Amino acid sequence: MFIRSVLPRIAGILIIQLATMSGALAAPELTLAEAERLALEHAPWLAHHRTNVDAAAERAVYEGRLPDPQLVVGALNVPVDTYKFNQEDMTMTMVGIRQSFPPGDTLKLKEQRAEKELTREQVRVDMERRNLLRQVRQTWIELYFQQQSLNTLEELRRLARKQLEAAEARYRAAQEMQQTVLKARQALARVHEREPMLRAQASRLQAQLARWVGEAAYQPLPSELPSLPVVSETFDHTRHPEWLAAQYGLEQARIEVEMARQEYKPGWMFDLSYGFRRPMPDGTERPDMVTAMVTLDVPIFREKRQDRRLAEKQAMETGAHYEIEDKRRELEVMYRSMRAEFEALVEREKIFVQELLPATRRESQVTVAGFARDQAENREALMKAFDTELEYTRLRADRAKAQAELLYLTGEPQP
Numbered sequence: 001m002f003i004r005s006v007l008p009r010i011a012g013i014l015i016i017q018l019a020t021m022s023g024a025l026a027a028p029e030l031t032l033a034e035a036e037r038l039a040l041e042h043a044p045w046l047a048h049h050r051t052n053v054d055a056a057a058e059r060a061v062y063e064g065r066l067p068d069p070q071l072v073v074g075a076l077n078v079p080v081d082t083y084k085f086n087q088e089d090m091t092m093t094m095v096g097i098r099q100s101f102p103p104g105d106t107l108k109l110k111e112q113r114a115e116k117e118l119t120r121e122q123v124r125v126d127m128e129r130r131n132l133l134r135q136v137r138q139t140w141i142e143l144y145f146q147q148q149s150l151n152t153l154e155e156l157r158r159l160a161r162k163q164l165e166a167a168e169a170r171y172r173a174a175q176e177m178q179q180t181v182l183k184a185r186q187a188l189a190r191v192h193e194r195e196p197m198l199r200a201q202a203s204r205l206q207a208q209l210a211r212w213v214g215e216a217a218y219q220p221l222p223s224e225l226p227s228l229p230v231v232s233e234t235f236d237h238t239r240h241p242e243w244l245a246a247q248y249g250l251e252q253a254r255i256e257v258e259m260a261r262q263e264y265k266p267g268w269m270f271d272l273s274y275g276f277r278r279p280m281p282d283g284t285e286r287p288d289m290v291t292a293m294v295t296l297d298v299p300i301f302r303e304k305r306q307d308r309r310l311a312e313k314q315a316m317e318t319g320a321h322y323e324i325e326d327k328r329r330e331l332e333v334m335y336r337s338m339r340a341e342f343e344a345l346v347e348r349e350k351i352f353v354q355e356l357l358p359a360t361r362r363e364s365q366v367t368v369a370g371f372a373r374d375q376a377e378n379r380e381a382l383m384k385a386f387d388t389e390l391e392y393t394r395l396r397a398d399r400a401k402a403q404a405e406l407l408y409l410t411g412e413p414q415p
Contacts (some may be wrong), residue, residue: 016315032140032226038372039136039212041328049125056118064111072273086278087340092289096273103297104262120248123333127241130408136212137228137404143205144221146399150198159382160188167371187383200290225396228403230341232410235335237328246327250320257317260310264302269295335409342406345399352392360388 040046077090085091164184171181209217237243270291277286298304 028219030140030213030224032137032218034216035136035140035213036133038214038216039132040129042214043132043212046125046128049121049128053097053118053121053125056114056121057384060111060114060118063114064107067100067102070098070184070260072098072271076275086281089277089280091285092275092277094275094291096271096291098269098271100269101267102262103265103267106259106262106267109184109255109259109262113252113259116248116252117162120245123241123244127245129392130241130411132212134404134408136189136209137407138401139205139209140221141397141400141404143202144225145393146198146205147221148393149390150195150202152386152393153195153198156383156386157188157191159386160184160191164188165295175259195392225400228400229407229413231406232413235332235339235410237331237335239411240331243327243331246320246324246365250317250324253313253317253320257310257313260306261307263306264299266297268297268298331363331409335406338402338405338409342399343401345402347369347393349395349399352388352395356388357392371393373408 021168063241073095075085075091075093077088078085079088079091085093152242164181167181171178206217238247271291273291275289275291277288279285
């Protein structure tokens with residue numbers, strides 16, 4: 001008696017331990033949050049834009065500095081008949097330094113342009129971060145739907161196979177027509193036919209996800225669709241990184257126009273050199289000489305050079321204005337259309353949850369309970385229930401993808 005009472009308890013403990021071990025040994029799941037983290041840490045394209053920021057930061061340091069001075073070394077007025085340095089009074093060896101100065105406020109404007117470029121690259125990093133999250137989310141959600149579709153397809157296959165076996169058994173017992181068996185076989189073949197494309201689409205999505213998260217893309221996904229951050233009810237295009245990048249591009253174009261205007265002013269160069277002279281043949285010392293010169297640019301051919309360059313930069317500034325306006329319209333159209341689609345999907349989801357799903361589930365329960373007139377009606381009711389569940393999964397996935405698109409436009413909510 002003691003053994004009989006203890007054995008079930010031991011068996012239960014062993015079953016629990018085996019279940020725990022099998023769960024621990026199971027492959028880890030790739031959650032959406034983990035996919036986002038891996039993508040933000042390891043995606044090469046985002047890292048590329050971060051290095052662009054580093055490069056722009058370095059450029060902002062040196063753009064406003066004067067050009068490096070030049071060292072000038074040479075020999076002056078060497079007689080070509082003897083090539084002697086002490087023969088002529090004008091012969092000397094010289095060492096000097098030369099420094100050029102760009103015209104007007106060119107250096108200051110270059111520094112401002114580099115700072116705008118740095119800010120623009122920082123905004124582009126934010127833009128690529130949003131874009132990366134959008135792509136990872138949409139790909140992960142679509143992969144989730146494909147895997148859920150395969151699970152539903154497996155349930156459909158199991159149901160279709162059972163109904164085919166039942167129809168064949170009734171046909172052998174002369175209780176069913178051959179046409180019913182043929183329809184059941186056709187239903188099973190339809191289920192088989194859908195599987196290859198679903199698996200191919202899942203593999204394609206895994207490969208695409210692996211671009212951002214590596215081999216983790218081939219891990220199984222959770223059985224539940226996660227919740228994304230809540231989307232803001234308002235949209236301000238002036239806070240979107242795409243519009244900000246265009247705005248900083250306009251500010252750069254304005255600086256380029258000012259730099260073109262500076263070219264109407266002369267740039268200049270300063271030379272300072274020291275000449276060493278050798279003693280005369282009789283030993284008399286000659287004094288060394290110092291030379292200082294200023295060289296000025298003479299921008300007199302303005303019609304063919306400065307005017308054309310200024311016109312070029314002004315045209316680019318005008319183009320930047322059009323780009324900003326086009327970006328504003330594009331972002332507002334994207335938000336309005338995506339907001340309308342998202343709200344429609346939310347309403348459809350409510351209808352599914354409150355009306356359609358309960359009705360189809362109830363229909364299948366009533367049919368299975370024996371109220372169906374024949375097996376064909378039973379099969380049709382069960383198939384309808386599975387198809388409705390699959391359509392509901394498709395709807396939830398589409399709603400989540402639209403939500404990811406809106407989060408790209410409005411930005412993540414601040415904690």
